[in-house]
Amino acid sequence: MSDTHPSGFPHLDPSGAARMVDVSAKEVTARTAVATGRVLLSPEAVTALREGEVPKGDALAVARIAGIQGAKRTPDLVPLCHPIAVHGVDVALTVVDSGVDIRATVRTADRTGVEMEALTCVMTAALGLIDMVKALDPEAVVTDVRVEEKTGGRTGHWRRSG
Amino acid sequence: MSDTHPSGFPHLDPSGAARMVDVSAKEVTARTAVATGRVLLSPEAVTALREGEVPKGDALAVARIAGIQGAKRTPDLVPLCHPIAVHGVDVALTVVDSGVDIRATVRTADRTGVEMEALTCVMTAALGLIDMVKALDPEAVVTDVRVEEKTGGRTGHWRRSG
Amino acid sequence: MSDTHPSGFPHLDPSGAARMVDVSAKEVTARTAVATGRVLLSPEAVTALREGEVPKGDALAVARIAGIQGAKRTPDLVPLCHPIAVHGVDVALTVVDSGVDIRATVRTADRTGVEMEALTCVMTAALGLIDMVKALDPEAVVTDVRVEEKTGGRTGHWRRSG
Amino acid sequence: MSDTHPSGFPHLDPSGAARMVDVSAKEVTARTAVATGRVLLSPEAVTALREGEVPKGDALAVARIAGIQGAKRTPDLVPLCHPIAVHGVDVALTVVDSGVDIRATVRTADRTGVEMEALTCVMTAALGLIDMVKALDPEAVVTDVRVEEKTGGRTGHWRRSG
Amino acid sequence: MSDTHPSGFPHLDPSGAARMVDVSAKEVTARTAVATGRVLLSPEAVTALREGEVPKGDALAVARIAGIQGAKRTPDLVPLCHPIAVHGVDVALTVVDSGVDIRATVRTADRTGVEMEALTCVMTAALGLIDMVKALDPEAVVTDVRVEEKTGGRTGHWRRSG
Amino acid sequence: MSDTHPSGFPHLDPSGAARMVDVSAKEVTARTAVATGRVLLSPEAVTALREGEVPKGDALAVARIAGIQGAKRTPDLVPLCHPIAVHGVDVALTVVDSGVDIRATVRTADRTGVEMEALTCVMTAALGLIDMVKALDPEAVVTDVRVEEKTGGRTGHWRRSG
Numbered sequence: 001m002s003d004t005h006p007s008g009f010p011h012l013d014p015s016g017a018a019r020m021v022d023v024s025a026k027e028v029t030a031r032t033a034v035a036t037g038r039v040l041l042s043p044e045a046v047t048a049l050r051e052g053e054v055p056k057g058d059a060l061a062v063a064r065i066a067g068i069q070g071a072k073r074t075p076d077l078v079p080l081c082h083p084i085a086v087h088g089v090d091v092a093l094t095v096v097d098s099g100v101d102i103r104a105t106v107r108t109a110d111r112t113g114v115e116m117e118a119l120t121c122v123m124t125a126a127l128g129l130i131d132m133v134k135a136l137d138p139e140a141v142v143t144d145v146r147v148e149e150k151t152g153g154r155t156g157h158w159r160r161s162g
Numbered sequence: 163m164s165d166t167h168p169s170g171f172p173h174l175d176p177s178g179a180a181r182m183v184d185v186s187a188k189e190v191t192a193r194t195a196v197a198t199g200r201v202l203l204s205p206e207a208v209t210a211l212r213e214g215e216v217p218k219g220d221a222l223a224v225a226r227i228a229g230i231q232g233a234k235r236t237p238d239l240v241p242l243c244h245p246i247a248v249h250g251v252d253v254a255l256t257v258v259d260s261g262v263d264i265r266a267t268v269r270t271a272d273r274t275g276v277e278m279e280a281l282t283c284v285m286t287a288a289l290g291l292i293d294m295v296k297a298l299d300p301e302a303v304v305t306d307v308r309v310e311e312k313t314g315g316r317t318g319h320w321r322r323s324g
Numbered sequence: 325m326s327d328t329h330p331s332g333f334p335h336l337d338p339s340g341a342a343r344m345v346d347v348s349a350k351e352v353t354a355r356t357a358v359a360t361g362r363v364l365l366s367p368e369a370v371t372a373l374r375e376g377e378v379p380k381g382d383a384l385a386v387a388r389i390a391g392i393q394g395a396k397r398t399p400d401l402v403p404l405c406h407p408i409a410v411h412g413v414d415v416a417l418t419v420v421d422s423g424v425d426i427r428a429t430v431r432t433a434d435r436t437g438v439e440m441e442a443l444t445c446v447m448t449a450a451l452g453l454i455d456m457v458k459a460l461d462p463e464a465v466v467t468d469v470r471v472e473e474k475t476g477g478r479t480g481h482w483r484r485s486g
Numbered sequence: 487m488s489d490t491h492p493s494g495f496p497h498l499d500p501s502g503a504a505r506m507v508d509v510s511a512k513e514v515t516a517r518t519a520v521a522t523g524r525v526l527l528s529p530e531a532v533t534a535l536r537e538g539e540v541p542k543g544d545a546l547a548v549a550r551i552a553g554i555q556g557a558k559r560t561p562d563l564v565p566l567c568h569p570i571a572v573h574g575v576d577v578a579l580t581v582v583d584s585g586v587d588i589r590a591t592v593r594t595a596d597r598t599g600v601e602m603e604a605l606t607c608v609m610t611a612a613l614g615l616i617d618m619v620k621a622l623d624p625e626a627v628v629t630d631v632r633v634e635e636k637t638g639g640r641t642g643h644w645r646r647s648g
Numbered sequence: 649m650s651d652t653h654p655s656g657f658p659h660l661d662p663s664g665a666a667r668m669v670d671v672s673a674k675e676v677t678a679r680t681a682v683a684t685g686r687v688l689l690s691p692e693a694v695t696a697l698r699e700g701e702v703p704k705g706d707a708l709a710v711a712r713i714a715g716i717q718g719a720k721r722t723p724d725l726v727p728l729c730h731p732i733a734v735h736g737v738d739v740a741l742t743v744v745d746s747g748v749d750i751r752a753t754v755r756t757a758d759r760t761g762v763e764m765e766a767l768t769c770v771m772t773a774a775l776g777l778i779d780m781v782k783a784l785d786p787e788a789v790v791t792d793v794r795v796e797e798k799t800g801g802r803t804g805h806w807r808r809s810g
Numbered sequence: 811m812s813d814t815h816p817s818g819f820p821h822l823d824p825s826g827a828a829r830m831v832d833v834s835a836k837e838v839t840a841r842t843a844v845a846t847g848r849v850l851l852s853p854e855a856v857t858a859l860r861e862g863e864v865p866k867g868d869a870l871a872v873a874r875i876a877g878i879q880g881a882k883r884t885p886d887l888v889p890l891c892h893p894i895a896v897h898g899v900d901v902a903l904t905v906v907d908s909g910v911d912i913r914a915t916v917r918t919a920d921r922t923g924v925e926m927e928a929l930t931c932v933m934t935a936a937l938g939l940i941d942m943v944k945a946l947d948p949e950a951v952v953t954d955v956r957v958e959e960k961t962g963g964r965t966g967h968w969r970r971s972g
Contacts, residue, residue: 182573
């Protein structure tokens with residue numbers, strides 16, 4: 001396309017100015033995106049989360065709900081993101097020995113993909129979780145946050161290579 | 163304290179219900195927190211960002227501003243976080259060979275610490291950056307997001323161990 | 325459906341985890357919802373509102389506008405609600421001897437119903453009203469907030485039984 | 487005061503125009519407010535909530551978190567409310583035979599009271615709960631939402647009369 | 649139409665009460681709006697902005713991004729505005745001798761026009777710019793903010809007369 | 811100061827990167843700011859607004875409330891603005907022959923000034939007004955938006971020169 005910046009970033013116009021790319025002519029199609037990430041925690045925090053599961057504590061619920069709400073806030077957080085009709089969100093949190101694995105699936109029928117929504121979901125779930133455990137483990141680390149898979153739109157099915 | 167959950171999480175009451183811990187009796191003191199993280203990118207995306215720097219493209223500015231605004235949105239994103247008067251935010255983005263290093267410093271004079279604000283700043287800066295480069299590099303990974311250092315409050319100066 | 329929680333709540337997955345149910349395959353149809361409620365007030369506050377009507381005071385306008393804006397904020401307030409394109413909102417406030425009756429009608433052409441938007445509209449109008457009168461009547465009570473009627477979608481026309 | 491509307495509403499100026507009353511000269515003091523309310527539900531929905539408690543379903547957690555976040559959003563929802571530093575929130579949800587009782591306690595050290603925050607907390611918790619149960623019980627009713635008690639500020643301790 | 653206020657304002661019902669006009673029956677069509685405005689600045693501030701352009705300072709980027717995000721926040725800011733799917737935003741800032749010219753183009757495929765979004769974009773870009781320069785020029789003036797042109801919808805192409 | 815950009819903009823660091831300047835060491839003092847602006851309207855729209863005043867239509871109330879809420883949203887809209895405790899807002903709208911004059915007064919006791927809040931108040935009031943009249947007058951123009959006066963803080967009393 002002739003109206004992009006030499007860098008190739010679609011969010012920049014030829015002069016380098018930020019813009020929101022026009023997607024009004026794109027088709028409304030069903031789209032999904034899956035993103036994952038991990039919060040590394042101390043053994044003490046992992047134990048507390050596991051025990052927290054038993055007496056129905058809200059520890060993981062807080063992180064799940066933070067993730068779902070974060071997905072809806074994506075256009076507020078990411079300056080050039082289009083507001084999008086988020087139509088479905090699942091956040092799976094799995095307590096593992098080294099911490100908590102997060103997997104977010106976001107679905108929509110709209111004009112642009114939802115990978116940013118899936119990433120935002122993972123990151124806000126991670127923030128909610130860290131806020132919960134920070135008194136026990138101030139050294140939590142968020143790692144490996146990434147898009148795993150996308151469907152829909154012009155690109156069709158995409159899966160990361162490695 | 164007798165009014166906490168067996169897990170030790172202060173955000174849970176003895177029955178396991180989520181709550182916002184009362185900090186109204188804590189003192190207003192100057193506090194800072196530093197958090198860091200890294201976005202791993204393809205060589206192609208790194209090159210584009212470096213070139214983008216030259217003709218004053220807004221690529222990194224978008225990420226910096228996303229981070230600063232994200233710090234202000236922390237209580238909206240993290241369900242049990244206290245609304246806090248964010249008094250200063252610096253976001254340093256350094257393009258390195260493997261991607262972009264992010265370092266956020268948040269300052270306040272308030273009743274509770276700003277480590278969640280610093281982490282949120284890093285994460286939203288990372289989201290803003292990934293949104294910018296995603297057409298060139300759909301495989302970006304956010305990694306090593308963590309609190310490095312805190313000052314102020316009852317704990318005083320804290321620095322992560324490793 | 326086999327993928328729901330034993331409780332029957334669609335917002336919970338089989339393990340009990342909160343989720344945003346996928347509605348991307350639902351049809352876009354015209355939908356409406358009507359909700360009502362009442363704010364019980366002291367005779368003194370009712371008199372002040374009635375007099376306030378005469379010299380064009382903004383007392384009821386504040387409540388009406390709070391209600392309309394509240395309807396738009398529903399997905400921010402209700403964690404598992406879908407963001408929805410609110411296409412029309414009417415809020416009728418009627419000063420009666422015992423207080424103020426609120427009736428909200430919300431319209432959309434979207435994939436899911438607007439009863440939560442109508443309820444949120446009534447509740448935020450009630451909050452705006454109470455905030456206005458609280459210096460005169462600190463004992464205001466909100467009561468009988470409920471959905472009266474819905475049209476559109478798979479269910480078609482629904483009206484509450486009693 | 488000579489600069490108020492004949493109605494006596496402090497939020498209206500003498501001409502009846504809405505305003506945010508100046509509180510900058512008020513003292514920062516510790517303040518609390520307690521508000522309560524009830525969501526009336528069908529026996530079927532009550533049973534589902536009670537069962538939901540056992541296998542750690544997030545049903546009540548969603549409502550609790552909605553309430554806590556709602557308290558923080560009060561100045562966004564109530565047009566003339568001052569932005570306030572919410573310093574602590576507890577939301578107790580008790581499943582009773584006729585539905586769910588909600589009791590919110592909000593604490594702050596700031597220049598104005600938190601009764602609107604406590605009421606908003608109850609109402610958004612109620613909205614979160616209704617959204618959860620609406621597929622099972624579309625006839626839920628929110629009732630008896632009111633401030634029970636306040637402490638702090640010029641008024642000191644206030645408790646509703648009946 | 650018989651159901652409007654004598655003033656002719658569609659946002660008022662026959663009794664004068666504010667409402668959000670129902671647009672659910674309007675067609676989804678491609679629409680654009682262009683708005684412009686100018687920020688008058690001191691020669692000192694203009695010089696600083698021009699120099700700021702050279703060493704890639706973020707001064708104008710902040711204003712551009714504020715404008716794009718402002719366009720997305722229109723339904724939060726304008727009480728009776730419909731939430732709309734903003735599909736594209738361009739903000740051109742041109743430093744001229746007397747200050748900065750702002751030109752915003754907003755695009756959508758939705759049921760109602762985007763002139764309010766274009767105006768909000770210009771105004772928030774102006775706010776972002778004034779915030780940047782206010783230490784150097786506390787006397788900045790925003791002037792001539794107006795809609796220039798609209799396309800789409802029932803009205804078709806509209807261009808202001810003078 | 812040695813740590814500022816050559817342009818002299820405090821919001822830029824020496825490298826030109828946007829930042830939120832640290833105000834945590836500034837004193838909490840009472841501060842006010844007054845901003846004004848004008849919306850130029852057609853005679854037809856002015857007549858409708860004047861008639862709207864008589865039968866207590868909400869036309870001007872919508873603009874006033876938009877302004878008050880806009881003042882509270884300033885840190886969301888202006889990227890580098892500090893979140894501030896807005897303690898009082900007055901918005902005076904005066905219908906004149908050429909349109910509507912807007913005058914906003916914002917008060918706080920905080921660490922930084924409220925001129926951006928006052929400007930945002932004027933601009934969002936103007937947006938709310940234009941949205942109200944746009945069906946009658948699509949050619950409305952916002953003009954002469956500017957800070958008139960400030961008190962408090964290190965600068966003390968400041969009044970614009972002309």
